[in-house]
Amino acid sequence: MAEPILKWAGGKRQLLDELYARFPATYGRYHEPFVGGGAVFFDLEPSAATVNDANPRLVNFYERVRDDPEALIERLESFDDPDADPDPDLPHAEETARGRDVESYYYQQRARFNRRPYEGEFDPLEEAALLLYLNRTCYNGLYRENADGGFNVPVGRYANPDWVQRDRIRRASDALADATVRNGDFDYVLDAAEPGDLVYFDPPYEPMSATASFNEYSAEGFDREDQRRLLDVAGALDEAGVWVVLSNSGVMNEPYAEAGFRVDREGATRAINSDAGNRDEVDEIVATNVPPSERRAAGQRDLAEF
Template sequence: MPRAQQIRSRSISASPFLKWAGGKNQLLKDILPRLPEKISVYYEPFIGGGALFFALASQRRFKKAVIGDRNPVLVDAYQTVRDDVEALIEQLGPHAAHATDAEYFYWMRALDPSSMSRVERTARLLFLNKTCFNGLFRVNRRGQFNVPFGRYKNPTVLNPDLLRACSEVLQGVDIVEGDFEALAERAGPNDTIYFDPPYVPLSATSSFTAYDRHPFGRSEHARLARAYRACLARGATALLSNSDCEETRKLYRGLWVETVAATRAINVVASKRGQVNEVLVVGRRQSAPALRQVGASGHAVTSSSSLRRSRAAG
């Protein structure tokens, strides 16, 4: 990367370059104080928009990071930003000129990404993500992106400085495609792992797990709960986010569960994009992490304040 571009990339902090359902920007103030100041290896097997990863990276809190997802489109995007950011910026430029063009959007949506290069696929994804309805990523059973046009007045499709900042942070980071269990099995002492799966639905009609063609249902959540406990048994620090419902609390019975308030920004019905409770599973009862506030520097500092805590019924 040319020196001038390196300087420009440092003028903006790395943060999510994609809008993703369940993004954790709003919960960073709750999650960051519950993670160690020094992490040997940081694992995040449901990377999504990567808000927590980028925040930890900006604070230099891990020596190494391994991030992943089972969604190949998402993994493609992270690898492209890491390895080919200048080519991506060049490829995305012409698309950005059509940010408010519905006809162009549907033409792009109909293209077959399997015939494209990785850079072309990622440019298409970023364009669709920034211009589709509510920034949603959804595919049908055939794996085809099927979200309608968003009709935004002036969406930002291309932000070169942000992409370069993200690329800089992603250098040396392992980015893998696969099941969460493959990453979870690697977490051991002095490591930290954060699980942010598709949530347990609050009702029969509230579920949204169509990030890819494969459902994430009850059996996957049960398997995830076992993987979480296995991480704790190996000495890793493990945090997990999920919906605040009876099924979640049953899955993590006997562990330390805290309630946090979140705002749902992605919902077809605008009136339902309001505040809702979620849970943070933060470990065993006897070893629940001491709460630290995030100070002016962005780092955690010791504090006696806390969130509303609730031990899962044992």
């Protein structure tokens, strides 16, 4: 079984059983418009799929995992310990593009990652390797950008960080072999999904209190209008005979219930939080148009296809 390679906020590994309990027993092609860390996709390993994300660096990473796994592993093996001295043969060995001192090898690679889109010829393999290296050595596995789009997470403290991830890359490459990887808007599924296909939506959202209203809801990079568009897309897929499963903040309970979806509340623990004491259970929903009579049997892991 493949596993996620990257640590990614909002990952759904802890909700897999609850999600699968609402999947149809059989379906055609699988579509995941907000793939993120890919917890569901890699666990399912569907034989025919589309995956999409709005983050171009994440999409490039999955393309390299799919198409060049051994070259990616070799590039990762060339990286040094995050606390080592900067490499004098690489850019930003002494200071960042903004003139700040570079304290260690980690901060040199962070500076390189942040300047790659603006300096020299773009190397998609190096971009992918830097993303995984930083993800596996930064503080708490966060992916966070500042207002200028720069990755700004400090170095983490790990005894033996594994940034190469050989086995996970190879298994993930196999899982992605027949998948279409996209970098665009989630509404592509209106054209890509056919009747009998399954679409799983896991949009960006911030857990909200039980008393918060939809009109108060917003998440960085994915606002109220995006949530409304997503609700409309889910409704259009439902009318077209496409199976839909969606996870979201608890504040979206009422809108999906009013649209005719079956909605249940589930508890989810924050997997990534800067405050370890604040990784508590949050309010989350799972909505679906799959009736109980069409759902998978309990404990079923392999899905038959049409």
